[in-house]
Structure formats: C-alpha cells, structure tokens
Amino acid sequence: MIHKLRAVFALVVLLLLSSCGGGGAESGAAEPDPLRVGLIPNQSPESVEAQYEPFGDYLSEQLGRDVELTVPTSYTAVVEAMVNDELDLAYFGGLTYVQARDRGDVTPLVTEVNPGTGDTTYRTVIIVPPDSDIEEVEDIEGRTFAFGSANSTSGSLYPAIMLQDEGIDYRTDLEEFTYTGGHDATAQAVANGGVDAGGLEDRILYDLIDKGDVEEDSVRVIEESDPIEGYPWVARGALTDDLKEQITEAFLDIEDPTLLDLLRAESYERVEAEDYDFVEEKARELDLLTPQ
Numbered sequence: 429m430i431h432k433l434r435a436v437f438a439l440v441v442l443l444l445l446s447s448c449g450g451g452g453a454e455s456g457a458a459e460p461d462p463l464r465v466g467l468i469p470n471q472s473p474e475s476v477e478a479q480y481e482p483f484g485d486y487l488s489e490q491l492g493r494d495v496e497l498t499v500p501t502s503y504t505a506v507v508e509a510m511v512n513d514e515l516d517l518a519y520f521g522g523l524t525y526v527q528a529r530d531r532g533d534v535t536p537l538v539t540e541v542n543p544g545t546g547d548t549t550y551r552t553v554i555i556v557p558p559d560s561d562i563e564e565v566e567d568i569e570g571r572t573f574a575f576g577s578a579n580s581t582s583g584s585l586y587p588a589i590m591l592q593d594e595g596i597d598y599r600t601d602l603e604e605f606t607y608t609g610g611h612d613a614t615a616q617a618v619a620n621g622g623v624d625a626g627g628l629e630d631r632i633l634y635d636l637i638d639k640g641d642v643e644e645d646s647v648r649v650i651e652e653s654d655p656i657e658g659y660p661w662v663a664r665g666a667l668t669d670d671l672k673e674q675i676t677e678a679f680l681d682i683e684d685p686t687l688l689d690l691l692r693a694e695s696y697e698r699v700e701a702e703d704y705d706f707v708e709e710k711a712r713e714l715d716l717l718t719p720q
Contacts, residue, residue: 533665540693574626587627
C-alpha cells in the first residue's frame with residue numbers, strides 16, 4: 429500500500445512539474461511566446477512605437493514566435509518592467525542598461541552601427557538659442573538648463589558630465605535645471621527660449637531639423653561630447669542561451685536597407701557588459717544610477 433501511495437505521489441508531482449513547464453512560455457519563462465519587447469521613449473511614445481513596428485514584424489518572422497512591442501511612458505518604467513520580469517528584451521540607453529543591471533540579471537546583446545560615424549558610437553550636443561551670449565560650456569554656470577529624461581544617457585548623464593568637465597555641478601551650480609522628458613522637448617525648450625541651454629543626442633537633433641520640427645537657425649551647438657557607446661538591446665537573464673543567440677543573430681542578419689534606416693542603423697555589432705562600465709562609474713558619481 430505504501431509503495432502504491434508513493435507511486436501516486438510521484439505521478440502527481442510529475443504532472444504538476446509538466447504543467448508548470450508547459451505554461452511557462454506564456455507567462456515569461458525562458459522560451460517565451462510572445463516575446464515581450466520594450467523600448468525607451470527617447471521621443472514621444474507614439475512615434476517610437478510607429479518607428480519600430482516593422483522591426484517587430486521582422487523579429488517575429490526570424491524567431492518564429494509572436495512579438496509584443498511596448499513603449500512605456502518613461503525610461504524608469506522600462507527599467508522596472510525588465511527587472512520585474514515583465515519584459516524579455518529591451519532597447520535601453522547605456523544609463524538605463526546599467527540601472528537595470530544594478531538591480532537584476534540582464535544581458536546586453538547588440539548595438540547599432542551609427543551611419544553617421546561608421547562605428548557604434550554617437551554623441552551628446554549642448555545647444556543654446558542662436559543669439560545667446562553663451563559661447564562655451566563654462567558660460568552656463570548660473571544659468572538655466574534643460575535635460576531630457578533624468579534617466580537618459582545622452583539627454584541627462586552626458587550633459588552632466590560635460591558640465592562637470594568645466595567645473596559645473598548640475599546639482600548646485602545652475603540657476604535652475606529641468607527635465608523635459610525627451611530630446612525633442614529639450615530642443616524645443618531651447619529653440620523657444622524657455623531655457624538658456626540644453627543637452628540632447630546629436631542624431632535626434634539633426635533628425636528634428638531635417639524633418640522641420642526644429643528650425644535650423646533656432647538653435648546653436650556650442651559643444652559635443654566624447655563618443656558614447658550605442659544603445660544596447662538587452663535580454664532578460666532568464667532567457668535560454670539559445671534564444672539569446674537567435675535574437676542576436678536576427679539583428680546581425682538584418683540587410684533590408686529600409687528596415688535599417690528605420691532603426692537608424694548601418695548594421696549591428698555585439699556588445700559586452702564592460703562596454704558600459706564608464707557609464708556606470710559616472711552615473712554613480714553624479715547620483716544618476718538610481719532610476720528617477
């Protein structure tokens with residue numbers, strides 16, 4: 429009788445384990461279907477989602493599984509979703525990536541090759557109104573300044589680094605600073621004279637000018653940053669190594685020029701965690717490692 433009870437118990441345990449394994453893919457297990465992909469809202473969430481919809485279709489076809497794209501309303505929300513296992517793949521900036529890895533198990537996979545530089549880097553620019561008396565970054569001390577999101581690499585961290593390099597602590601040496609929430613809003617704030625200066629990603633500024641969203645003669649670039657390692661695509665650590673490699677290969681295999689143009693990429697290259705160690709170091713120094 430005891431042997432029969434043991435056999436029944438073992439069978440029940442086996443069935444329960446099988447049930448958990450079978451349902452795991454739908455609830456975000458190591459081989460999720462659909463694959464949940466999050467994108468940082470470096471511009472308005474609506475424009476970001478529209479931009480990446482063709483990519484979602486491509487990735488779904490390459491992986492043989494559904495892909496759900498989401499664009500939360502803030503950088504912080506993307507970090508929170510990733511560390512709480514609500515996303516499987518995310519397009520982060522360098523700062524949001526190191527914020528996420530400080531709190532959870534995540535793996536950077538690839539970043540884009542920038543068509544403008546031919547490598548994986550881009551830059552931050554500091555801009556002022558065209559008739560401003562500000563000629564150099566050091567002139568910004570005691571003035572008003574616009575950052576993008578507090579969690580943006582090129583809209584917050586690197587402008588703070590550039591100010592720091594000229595002896596200006598953004599926390600104490602400005603008359604006032606504001607977070608506009610996005611690069612496009614920062615450009616508009618400077619162009620409209622709402623602030624004395626602001627910092628944003630160079631590619632986005634020039635795209636805004638090309639599209640006519642910002643008049644070319646309404647802002648003036650006074651400084652550009654050192655090269656910044658590109659935005660990493662980051663996988664949830666719990667994904668299988670096989671799926672991470674499939675995702676990586678899907679990026680490396682993109683050849684469609686229309687899709688690459690939508691992604692602002694010439695191609696893609698693998699990245700490693702150490703590529704973002706400088707970002708983490710400076711984020712800790714400037715009190716920006718904790719999502720704000």
